[in-house]
Amino acid sequence: MSTTTTAASSIANEIQQEVMERKPFSIVAFLKNRWFLYAISLTAFFALWKYVDYTRVLGNGIAAPEKVVVAIYRLMIDTVAGKSLWGHTWASLNRILIGFAIASSIAVPLGILMALNRYVNAVVKPVFDLIKPMPPFAWISCAILWFGIDEPSKIFIIVVGTFVPCLLNSYMGIRLIEPQLYDVVRMLGGSRRDEILQVGFPAAFPAIFAGLQISLSIAWTCVLSAELVSARSGLGFIIIQGMQLARPDFVLAGMVVLAFWAWATTLIVTYLEKFLCPWKRETSLA
Amino acid sequence: MAYEQVKVETPLVLRILPVASILLFFGVWQAVVELKIVPNTMLGSPTQVMALFWEKLFEANPDGAVLTTHAYISIIEAFTGFFLSLIVGVPLGLLMGWFALAEGLARPIFELIRPIPPVAWIPLTIFWFGIGIPGKVFIIWLSGIVPCVINSYVGVRMTSPTLIQMARTYGATDWDIFKKICIPSALPMVFGAMTISQAYCWTTLVGAEYLAADQGLGYLITMGRRLAMPTMVLLGMICVGLTGVAIGIIIERIEKRLLAGIRR
Numbered sequence: 001m002s003t004t005t006t007a008a009s010s011i012a013n014e015i016q017q018e019v020m021e022r023k024p025f026s027i028v029a030f031l032k033n034r035w036f037l038y039a040i041s042l043t044a045f046f047a048l049w050k051y052v053d054y055t056r057v058l059g060n061g062i063a064a065p066e067k068v069v070v071a072i073y074r075l076m077i078d079t080v081a082g083k084s085l086w087g088h089t090w091a092s093l094n095r096i097l098i099g100f101a102i103a104s105s106i107a108v109p110l111g112i113l114m115a116l117n118r119y120v121n122a123v124v125k126p127v128f129d130l131i132k133p134m135p136p137f138a139w140i141s142c143a144i145l146w147f148g149i150d151e152p153s154k155i156f157i158i159v160v161g162t163f164v165p166c167l168l169n170s171y172m173g174i175r176l177i178e179p180q181l182y183d184v185v186r187m188l189g190g191s192r193r194d195e196i197l198q199v200g201f202p203a204a205f206p207a208i209f210a211g212l213q214i215s216l217s218i219a220w221t222c223v224l225s226a227e228l229v230s231a232r233s234g235l236g237f238i239i240i241q242g243m244q245l246a247r248p249d250f251v252l253a254g255m256v257v258l259a260f261w262a263w264a265t266t267l268i269v270t271y272l273e274k275f276l277c278p279w280k281r282e283t284s285l286a
Numbered sequence: 287m288a289y290e291q292v293k294v295e296t297p298l299v300l301r302i303l304p305v306a307s308i309l310l311f312f313g314v315w316q317a318v319v320e321l322k323i324v325p326n327t328m329l330g331s332p333t334q335v336m337a338l339f340w341e342k343l344f345e346a347n348p349d350g351a352v353l354t355t356h357a358y359i360s361i362i363e364a365f366t367g368f369f370l371s372l373i374v375g376v377p378l379g380l381l382m383g384w385f386a387l388a389e390g391l392a393r394p395i396f397e398l399i400r401p402i403p404p405v406a407w408i409p410l411t412i413f414w415f416g417i418g419i420p421g422k423v424f425i426i427w428l429s430g431i432v433p434c435v436i437n438s439y440v441g442v443r444m445t446s447p448t449l450i451q452m453a454r455t456y457g458a459t460d461w462d463i464f465k466k467i468c469i470p471s472a473l474p475m476v477f478g479a480m481t482i483s484q485a486y487c488w489t490t491l492v493g494a495e496y497l498a499a500d501q502g503l504g505y506l507i508t509m510g511r512r513l514a515m516p517t518m519v520l521l522g523m524i525c526v527g528l529t530g531v532a533i534g535i536i537i538e539r540i541e542k543r544l545l546a547g548i549r550r
Contacts, residue, residue, distance in 0.1 A: 032386060032387065032390075034386065034389075034390050036390075037386070037387065037389075037390020037391055038390055038393070038394045040390075040391065041390065041391045041392070041393070041394045041395055042394050042395070042398075044391075045394070045395050045398070058413070058414050059413075060413070061410065061413030061414045062410070062413070062414075118300055119299070119300070119303065122299075122300050122303035122304050122307070123303055123304075123306075123307045124307070125304065126304045126305075126307050126308045126311075127307055127308065127311050130308075130311070130527075133526075133527040133528070133530045133531045133534075134523050134526065134527045135488065135489035135490075135491075135492045135493070135526060135530070136489070137405075137489065137490075137492040137493040137496060137504070138492050138504075138507055138522070138523040138526050138527075139523075140496065141507045141508060141510060141511035141519045141522075142516070142519055142520075142523070144511055145327070145328050145511060145514070145516055145519065146328055146329075217403075220403055221403035221404075221405055221493075224403050224405050224406055225403075225405045225493050225496065228405065228408065228496075229496060236406075239406060239409055240409065242409065243409035243412065243413075246413075248410065248413060251409045251410055251413075252410070254406070255402055255406050255407075255410075258402060258403070258406055259398070259401040259402040260401075262401040262402070262403070263401040266401070
């Protein structure tokens with residue numbers, strides 16, 4: 001087994017790498033090929049899933065993969081509570097977008113302001129520190145008591161859940177800028193305004209975006225738990241409906257669609273970040 | 287020394303403002319309830335919450351258990367899930383970081399399961415385990431394992447290549463390098479995983495207890511809602527928040543103690 005960490009920074013290294021890669025075909029190398037392993041792993045996963053369903057180890061608690069596909073297809077055509085799968089997906093997505101937009105448009109400026117102005121910080125930080133440790137789920141009960149079980153309560157939960165990482169990351173983003181960068185601007189005769197616009201924002205941008213990224217995944221969890229508790233539409237509603245009807249294929253279908261959308265939205269934000277902030281150093285692994 | 291440490295005196299205003307802000311927050315909260323701007327069916331005042339806290343320490347009604355029992359159950363569940371996720375997640379992540387075989391086999395499944403929010407597993411968990419403690423532990427375990435795997439993986443991957451090459455030059459085997467270089471150099475990241483994973487576990491706990499519970503802090507909050515007692519909801523939230531902070535501090539202490547000898 002070889003490490004792939006050989007730095008190809010010089011020509012000598014590149015040639016060495018090429019020589020290392022030009023190997024004769026061998027069974028062992030083929031078996032250790034990454035894509036081959038991935039294929040084995042996925043096959044094993046689905047086979048196990050199918051097997052568990054087949055043997056009824058979990059009783060009626062699981063549906064075979066192909067039944068889940070059928071369930072997704074049926075949900076797309078038929079309607080549950082007046083909406084097809086697309087309608088429910090859009091219902092969830094819509095809540096996320098509204099909540100996310102409200103939270104980020106308040107939290108990001110507030111976080112930046114807190115980092116730049118000591119007085120704002122002194123006023124807001126203690127109250128924020130009080131609210132910070134409460135898990136977003138804990139707000140569901142409050143939201144229902146305050147806003148009923150309609151749309152506003154779900155959006156409120158998303159706003160509360162996403163607010164914290166947004167604010168925290170924009171605050172830390174500005175605070176953790178290397179002071180040397182400011183020194184450069186000051187040395188070149190920049191004003192406080194230049195400091196903020198030329199250094200503060202660009203340097204804090206990756207951190208702010210990371211905050212948005214975290215918020216987005218929290219938003220999916222929030223909307224889901226809100227819908228699980230009470231809803232008439234949304235992916236969480238499909239899942240809970242499947243549970244009440246004892247139909248694990250519906251539950252799994254909801255989970256699969258949910259996973260897909262959570263993954264897709266994260267991907268969109270990642271690409272948006274690459275596009276908007278090309279100066280970010282590549283630090284995200286895994 | 288290039289720079290001299292200068293002690294800057296914070297202005298009086300900046301020392302007063304935080305206190306004033308907190309006092310104002312509680313003052314407004316109390317006033318809003320006292321003056322019936324917000325009805326008492328929607329919000330309880332801080333003093334009412336304090337009173338209920340004292341009462342709930344000894345009185346099991348109306349939700350069936352005293353506060354300490356709720357807290358005890360929650361902590362037991364959260365910690366069981368947390369330790370299980372550490373026991374499974376950290377070795378898995380470490381192995382995935384170093385051995386291509388482990389990565390090739392575990393990564394696709396991990397990537398498939400990762401984007402599903404742990405809360406989404408609740409219905410399936412109820413099918414599988416019923417509404418007892420194992421189901422909740424399973425959900426907490428799911429939420430805790432993700433940061434464990436990712437951080438251990440990244441920790442191994444960030445091992446300085448120089449060290450690995452050096453060891454290889456001296457004829458170390460893969461297993462030796464993994465054991466003597468990768469694991470120690472990944473330790474700070476692994477402890478980072480502990481902190482994150484603990485926070486995730488504690489957050490998910492409340493979610494898990496929402497749908498399926500008969501005891502626990504999350505259950506206290508749900509019961510508060512069902513009985514339309516906002517004071518109880520608030521009490522539950524505050525207990526969850528405070529306990530979470532306390533656990534966080536303890537974990538941080540342990541981390542500092544254990545990492546004392548390791549250079550970052």
